[in-house]
Amino acid sequence: MRALILSLALASLLPLTASAADSTSARRYGTSEALSVQNARLGEVLMVRSVDIKSDKRLNAGSAIGAAVGYGAALEVKGDYRSAARIAAGTIGGMAGTAIQNGMSSRRGVEVYVRALESGKVIAIVQVDDLPIRTGEKVFLTGRGSKTRVVPVEGQR
Template sequence: MRALILSLALASLLPLTASAADNTSARRYGTSETLSVQNARLGEVLMVRSVDIKSDKRLNAGSAIGAVVGYASVRDVNKNYRNASRIAAGTIGGVAGTAIQNGLSSRRGVEVYVRDVESGKVFAIVQADDLLIRTGDKVFLTGKGSKTRVVPIEGQH
């Protein structure tokens, strides 16, 4: 019973860990980005295409939670085989937890090709698909380096 309660409590954390790691949205900012000056350049969208954004972390909370649940679930196995069963169940739980975590952390995104109006340079930026961005839109490229976002100028659609 204790293992079941522990596994349910730990499993409830999976969606939180998946969403906490999401920094791909043009609508969400980290605390380090608030109250700081962001670069903003005017751009024109040349092309938008759908992509899948998947977690690139090899070890995550799902692995740890799955391993703990698997290890703890082998209480009633014969004493002679208990350690081997715990190792096997922990490994299987870890693999299953990783698969679940990766499934939860996968989401739809867009790859946006934008021409900087001033310099003429073309940039490709991948971000969450949470803003309406179309080919031909005027947008702002905001941020710095790897934290640059494509933000549509309101009132175009």
């Protein structure tokens, strides 16, 4: 009974772990990015198209939580097949947990094509669709290295 309660408690954490890992938002920054200098350059949006952003991780917190839930549920099995039931339930639970978390971490996104005004270089950035970005508007490209966000310039509309 204790194992079942623990398994259910772990399963309740699944939605929290799915959203905690989101680093594709133009509005959300990680602690390593806070109070650090970000490069910013001005650009013009050439095109915006809708995309789906899905997790590409094979293993995640959902895997571990699902395996624990499955194993915990199988602890009640008695008899000759107890070990096999625990292994099977843990494996199935892990697979189900991965599928659930990957499904929960799916987001609506946008692929934004921007021409940097200084260099003329065209780049494409995919991010969560959490800021209104339109073709023809001026934007800032902010970030460092491989993490760059598209942020509309305030007061254009």
